[in-house]
Amino acid sequence: MSIEVDPSSEFADYAHPESLVSTEWLQEHLGRPGLVVVESDEDVLLYETGHIPGAVKIDWHTDLNDQVQRDYVDGERFAELLSAKGIARDDTVVFYGDKNNWWAAYALWVFTLFGHPDVRLLDGGRDKWIAEGRDLTTEPTRREPVEYPIVERDDTIVRAFKDDVIAHLGKPLIDVRSPEEYSGERTEIPGYPTESALRAGHIPSAASVPWARAAAPDATFKRRPELETIYLGEAGLKPGDDVIAYCRIGERSSHTWFVLTHLLGFENVRNYDGSWTEWGSAVRVPIVTGSEPGKIPLR
Amino acid sequence: MTSQPFDDDRAGLAPALAEIRDDFLALEQPDRLQLLLEFSNELPELPERYRDHPDLLERVVECQSPVYIFVEVDDSNIVHLHATAPRESPTTRGFASILVQGLAGLSADEVLAVPDDYPQTIGLTQAVSPLRIRGMSALLGRTKRQVREKLVA
16 A cells, blocks of 8 residues: 655756655654654764654664675564564655765665665754754654565666676666765775775776765755756766766765666666775776776776 | 684783673674763863873874864873863763773783784674774874883884
8 A cells, every 4th residue: 555645846947756755744744644754864873863754764784784694684583573563565765864875875875775665765864864953862663563565676687797797798887976085085084994995996997976976965865857967967977868877885876876766767876886896896898097987998 | 803812911911991891792783882872971081281282192093073082101101091072972982981991001012012903802792893993993093102102202
């Protein structure tokens, strides 16, 4: 049972306006049966300091990643997780989080791997909700466990592996990291040196479009005309293109994946979650340094 | 990982650090996060005299959130660790607070003797993730480095 979409006029231009909800809409719909609000943050304790009333927490690392192998949880574990959180397969799930919804977009993307039908982002995320003085609570959310079906993860539609990227060379790639990471001046961003790679630079031919260019100062997404100027104008994407986005570990590129897929309507966008922490440490993959995209090596 | 008993004498672990570790290990995983949150809320404000001296504060760049530390070694050779991190970064604040409380009153030599793997032994790697725990290791490492520098100076 899906909940009606947010009819806000500011979303109307997007390819899939149903993928976003505003803070006003969420406030009005809190507690509605069939709606589950999920908070996903970079900081594993932020939810505990205060969250949207009724929201459950899903942590990108401890909940969604396999704890041994570098991969996402499997269908069985995902079903256990969602069952325990009280999320049914036909629930509308609205994600929000800190840092411009980085991790919220990442969680939404992981839910997409399992084909959860109705997933949406809170435009502006946690920051906007708080900036508007809306309610937060430290009251733990208790939802009755439900039966979530075991659905096998589909890694073929929105996820790319290293070999997929190699096969994709020649088609558009978007590098969403900082210009310094792109050029190879550094292998990490300030504050994240533990997620490093052995070599620096970018995948040949990738266009540099730092993820934050899609975000407005209040953490909402920029509106469609501005996004088109950036991604179709400057980055040169054409409607119908197959695109792969990457960053370091796939979280910032989830944000860009959301923009390209849900806001601009590209139908074949994949997130390369191995990203630079894999590519920059892999043996014999081509790397370009400097601020130019560079050429694809002859094979 | 954390199931083995620790030999505190061998490890040279200060009593306050040992107590903090035991408190965490005595709890189930979700409760460990709550205890970390309590530590987070207990992180003291920077002393007045440092608030207007950003130049004295060292950024711990290994932490995902902005956290700054400053170490003093007083005339009695006692170490004072000061740390500041924003409210929006409760995990980092919690890590800093554990060290501020755990190192309180220790001499320079005692701080330098704290095992470098202390952050991995307090039962948070599963609740918080090993990746995030590295931020605490960096806090400890930088604290020790500042102590060494102060001893030389």
